Amino acid sequence: MRKKFILLILLQVVLLAGMIVYRHYWVITGKKLLLRIEPVDPRDIFRGDYVRLRYEISSLNLGEMGIEESFQPRERVYVHLEQNPDGTYRATSVSREPPSGKIFIQGRARYTTTLTKWEVTLIDDEGQTHFLKPSWFGSVKKGDRVTFCLDNQGGVVESFKESDSYKPTCKGPSLQGLIEEIQTFKSKVLEVEYGIESFFVEEGKGKRIESSRDTKKVVLEIALRKDGRGTIAALLMEGKRFE
Numbered sequence: 066m067r068k069k070f071i072l073l074i075l076l077q078v079v080l081l082a083g084m085i086v087y088r089h090y091w092v093i094t095g096k097k098l099l100l101r102i103e104p105v106d107p108r109d110i111f112r113g114d115y116v117r118l119r120y121e122i123s124s125l126n127l128g129e130m131g132i133e134e135s136f137q138p139r140e141r142v143y144v145h146l147e148q149n150p151d152g153t154y155r156a157t158s159v160s161r162e163p164p165s166g167k168i169f170i171q172g173r174a175r176y177t178t179t180l181t182k183w184e185v186t187l188i189d190d191e192g193q194t195h196f197l198k199p200s201w202f203g204s205v206k207k208g209d210r211v212t213f214c215l216d217n218q219g220g221v222v223e224s225f226k227e228s229d230s231y232k233p234t235c236k237g238p239s240l241q242g243l244i245e246e247i248q249t250f251k252s253k254v255l256e257v258e259y260g261i262e263s264f265f266v267e268e269g270k271g272k273r274i275e276s277s278r279d280t281k282k283v284v285l286e287i288a289l290r291k292d293g294r295g296t297i298a299a300l301l302m303e304g305k306r307f308e
Contacts, residue, residue, distance in 0.1 A: 095287075095288025095289050095290055095295075095296065095298075096168070096288065096289045097286055097287070097288055097289075097298060098146070098148075098154050098168070098286070098287060098289065099152055099153045099154065099284045099285065099286055099287075099301070100120050100121065100122060100153060100154055100284065100285050100287060101120065101121045101153050101283075101284055101285075102118050102119065102120050102121070102283055102284065102285045102300075103118075103119045103120070103121075116263070116264045116300075117262060117263055118261070118262050118263065118264055118285065119262070120259070120285070121155065121156075122144055122146070122154075122155070122156040122170070122257070123256060123257055123258070123259075124254050124255075124256055124257075125144065125156055125159055125254065125255045125256075125257060126180065126252055126253075126254050127159070127177075127252060127253040127254065127255055128180075128250075128251070128252020128253060129252060130156075130157065130158050130159065132158065132159065135177065135253075136159075136161075136174040136177065136255055137174060138174060138175060138176055139173055139174065140161070140173065140174045141161070141171065141172075141173060141174075142159050142160070142161060142171075142172055142173065142174050142255075142257060143159065143160050143161070143162065143163050143164060143169045143170070143171055143172075143293055144156050144158075144159045144169060144170050144171075144172055144257060145157050145158040145159065145160070145164050145167050145168070145169050146167075146168045146169060146170060147168070153284055154168070159255065159257070163292070163293060168289075169293045170259060170287075170289060170293050170295050171259070171292060171293030171294050171295070172257040172258055172259040172260070173257065173258050173259075173260075174255060174256075174257060175255075175256040175257060175258055176255075176256055177253050177254065177255050177256070178253070178254050178256070179251055179252070179253060179254070180251070180252050180253070180254045181249060181250070181251050182198065182249075182250045182251075182252075183198065183199055183201075183202040183247060183248065183249055183250075184196065184197075184198055184247075184248040184250070185197045185198070185199060185202060185205075185244060185246070185247055185248075186244070186245040186246040186247075187211070187213070187240060187242045187243070187244060187245065188242050188243050188245050189240055189241060189242035190241060190242055194245070195240055195242070197213055197221050197240075198220075198221065199213070199221040199223075199224050200221065202224065202247065204226075205224070205226060205244060205247065206244070206247070207244050207245070207246065207247060208243060208244060209226050209227075209228075209243070209244050210226065210227040210228075210241070210242070210243055210244075211224055211225070211226050211227070211241070211242070211243075211244055212224065212225055212226075212227070212232070212235070212239055212240070212241045213239060213240045213241075214233070214235035214236070214237065214238075214239050215235070215237055215238045215239060215240065216237055217237060217238075219238075222235075222236075222237070259295055260294070260295070261285075261287060261295050261296060261297050264285070264297055264300055264307075282302060282303050283300070283301070283302045284300075284301050284302075285297060285299075285300055285301070286298040286299045286300070286301060
């Protein structure tokens, strides 16, 4: 019995060591690339410090990619990647088969949702025409007088009609005028998971990484096998590397 117990322990040690060596080989030999991430939910007291990850390529706008086919939950998919000017990679298409001659990452389809976008033409009080893209514009019609609260880049933060009972105070610039035209666009969005949605860090570092999710300064370096499977090589934040 004692010998069997010792053999069982040794087997577990060998398997663990093999997994560590294989992952190290994967990181060394795989193709390295950078993905933008949005960390969420750090620190699980049952697992130690870690960061749950969500990528820019986790949501794929099939309409913008010109893809009409549907994908079933848990179906294997191959997401085609192209490099951005800043060195990170973006998704350009998705398929059921590995694309020839392209960089791709393998994942699993989760579910598909419908995304609605609006493009609004506003004539302000001085007769100037403005083209706006609010994130929600479902209860407004042509001819309504509307106020748009904007951010410093001219993006729409929120909007409200003159007839609304609740009128928030815009904290930044704003536009008021009459709605000239409303265009609505609907497209399917595919949610994908890649098996690299968790990253363990030193104790106490999870909160710091999670708090930087809106700074655009956090990127993940992954190593890709030839079949598109990815593993985490490092997390890069503000010039520092976490492995």
